[in-house]
Amino acid sequence: ILNVEQSPQSLHVQEGDSTNFTCSFPSSNFYALHWYRWETAKSPEALFVMTLNGDEKKKGRISATLNTKEGYSYLYIKGSQPEDSATYLCAFLNTGTASKLTFGTGTRLQVTL
Amino acid sequence: ETGVTQTPRHLVMGMTNKKSLKCEQHLGHNAMYWYKQSAKKPLELMFVYNFKEQTENNSVPSRFSPECPNSSHLFLHLHTLQPEDSALYLCASSQTGFSYEQYFGPGTRLTVT
Numbered sequence: 485i486l487n488v489e490q491s492p493q494s495l496h497v498q499e500g501d502s503t504n505f506t507c508s509f510p511s512s513n514f515y516a517l518h519w520y521r522w523e524t525a526k527s528p529e530a531l532f533v534m535t536l537n538g539d540e541k542k543k544g545r546i547s548a549t550l551n552t553k554e555g556y557s558y559l560y561i562k563g564s565q566p567e568d569s570a571t572y573l574c575a576f577l578n579t580g581t582a583s584k585l586t587f588g589t590g591t592r593l594q595v596t597l
Numbered sequence: 598e599t600g601v602t603q604t605p606r607h608l609v610m611g612m613t614n615k616k617s618l619k620c621e622q623h624l625g626h627n628a629m630y631w632y633k634q635s636a637k638k639p640l641e642l643m644f645v646y647n648f649k650e651q652t653e654n655n656s657v658p659s660r661f662s663p664e665c666p667n668s669s670h671l672f673l674h675l676h677t678l679q680p681e682d683s684a685l686y687l688c689a690s691s692q693t694g695f696s697y698e699q700y701f702g703p704g705t706r707l708t709v710t
Contacts, residue, residue: 516697518698520699527600527601527704530700533696533698575640581653583652583691583693584642587639587640589639
């Protein structure tokens with residue numbers, strides 16, 4: 485059984501705050517790490533797919549880093565806005581079970597004015 | 598229509614009923630997936646189809662029966678379900694190989710009474 489853990493479970497920040505979440509995953513047989521944003525009443529949408537150790541990806545105010553040797557990824561949001569409120573999921577793929585994503589339970593972010 | 602669609606969006610069924618969930622993707626992908634989202638649990642992969650062939654059955658009880666007639670359509674046939682099967686059922690599609698980035702449908706909220 486593959487363990488993917490996310491912390492914190494939930495987070496409440498003020499508009500303009502910067503924040504970050506953690507995803508930890510098994511460090512062996514790494515293939516890819518995905519981040520998804522899931523807004524209420526909508527479908528999960530991919531933010532980043534990361535495959536290389538040391539990868540850093542950015543989309544607007546959101547960025548992510550990857551450390552495959554120690555088995556963690558960070559997601560950063562700079563200057564949070566109310567529209568960033570969502571659940572952020574990470575998912576892990578290993579080389580032995582390609583196409584079978586293992587998801588974490590997510591970090592629920594609420595941004596208030 | 599674009600993306601991944603699912604019908605119905607909501608379903609209430611008794612334990613003796615038979616019903617089916619439908620998923621259609623308009624993205625030209627060759628892999629399709631069923632996921633289950635229960636309260637306070639991670640997204641759980643149920644089935645994977647690659648090029649219409651089932652490549653993953655994640656120890657799902659036989660009261661859930663998938664069908665993939667072609668690369669664009671995926672069904673989940675339900676019969677003699679239990680109340681604990683009440684959950685959100687998400688369909689997703691991806692291209693096989695490289696990243697397996699998932700494109701999700703809006704889900705079917707199932708309640709078993």
